[in-house]
Amino acid sequence: MFADELKTLRRLGVRHVLLQILNFVSVLASGLMIWKGLGLITNTESPIVVVLSGSMEPAFYRGDLLFLTNPPNQRYQTGDITVYKIPGADIPIVHRVLETHDLVNKDKDLVAASPLAQKQLLLTKGDNNHIDDIELYQGLEWLERKHIVGKVRGFLPYVGYVTIAMNDFPQLKYALLGGLGLLALVQRE
Amino acid sequence: MGSTCLMVLLGAIALSSFLFTADPKGTIGVSSIQVFPGNARRYANKNQDFTFVNFNLTADLAPLFNWNTKQLFLYVSAEYENKQGVRNEVVIWDRIVRRKEDAQLNIAGRNKYVFRDLSASFKDAPPAHYSLKYNVMPYVGVLTYGEAARTTDAVPFPERQDLS
Numbered sequence: 001m002f003a004d005e006l007k008t009l010r011r012l013g014v015r016h017v018l019l020q021i022l023n024f025v026s027v028l029a030s031g032l033m034i035w036k037g038l039g040l041i042t043n044t045e046s047p048i049v050v051v052l053s054g055s056m057e058p059a060f061y062r063g064d065l066l067f068l069t070n071p072p073n074q075r076y077q078t079g080d081i082t083v084y085k086i087p088g089a090d091i092p093i094v095h096r097v098l099e100t101h102d103l104v105n106k107d108k109d110l111v112a113a114s115p116l117a118q119k120q121l122l123l124t125k126g127d128n129n130h131i132d133d134i135e136l137y138q139g140l141e142w143l144e145r146k147h148i149v150g151k152v153r154g155f156l157p158y159v160g161y162v163t164i165a166m167n168d169f170p171q172l173k174y175a176l177l178g179g180l181g182l183l184a185l186v187q188r189e
Numbered sequence: 190m191g192s193t194c195l196m197v198l199l200g201a202i203a204l205s206s207f208l209f210t211a212d213p214k215g216t217i218g219v220s221s222i223q224v225f226p227g228n229a230r231r232y233a234n235k236n237q238d239f240t241f242v243n244f245n246l247t248a249d250l251a252p253l254f255n256w257n258t259k260q261l262f263l264y265v266s267a268e269y270e271n272k273q274g275v276r277n278e279v280v281i282w283d284r285i286v287r288r289k290e291d292a293q294l295n296i297a298g299r300n301k302y303v304f305r306d307l308s309a310s311f312k313d314a315p316p317a318h319y320s321l322k323y324n325v326m327p328y329v330g331v332l333t334y335g336e337a338a339r340t341t342d343a344v345p346f347p348e349r350q351d352l353s
Contacts, residue, residue, distance in 0.1 A: 058287065059285075081324075102276040127283075155326070
């Protein structure tokens, strides 16, 4: 089955194989660069996330793709859909802001350099949940800016389901990676 | 090739949303507002004030529905500054509208979510504004926000009524 491919590999020689590996690595590297570049522009550690639970149905279902930004000069408002990560929890949560409280400086002599120099307390809730998220905060009373990964600005349905499928069936992941790798190696041009 | 074509099509649909610039307006009024003491999860075992708001809403949000509108998320938000100067926005009611036919609002509602203050008291808090806001959620593309109604005058918090 692979005899033909092996024959062509032998004919093309080591240089060609190395070149293909280099190509493959450069594709990976540019992917990483695009990801990190997007992260810089949008000011979030993960500009694209996949919805993993049904707590925002019927707006977002499992497998939908969300695009985030986290502008450093904007406060969060009620109605914003935020993605937050509680320290100690490994899965980020996508929920809507229910309450915001912008605190004031106790020290009267200090003037805030920007509206964001002041602390903002947030409470969130999933559209599909009956109660707010205090139980999810693992002992915290409020969310703060430092917990927020970003807010949802764009939406693309279903596409993220590939990653969920790959998590549920790891064989699929290896098959896909192996297939792509083999393809990259034996491609002619 | 097929996927590129699909992506371009989805991109075109997402961009087409920017052509629809409906900005419907309605009215919101507070019909009654009361403050009662009680206690709840947060600040457990500490007495705190709860505000109960009855409000009237009228608005025709049907223009917000176009071919790329999946649903509207509507919410009524109370905005006020408390005695300590903390600026607050608290959502007291929300609703998801999924069909154009349901976008004609004529609602006499009351708060769905508890309405309390960080200081646990609404005593001497300046009056609050109430507004109806919406989030248009597309099938594909950018989420947009808007305000459909706002109370014309700020609504003062009443004295706390003690339960006897």
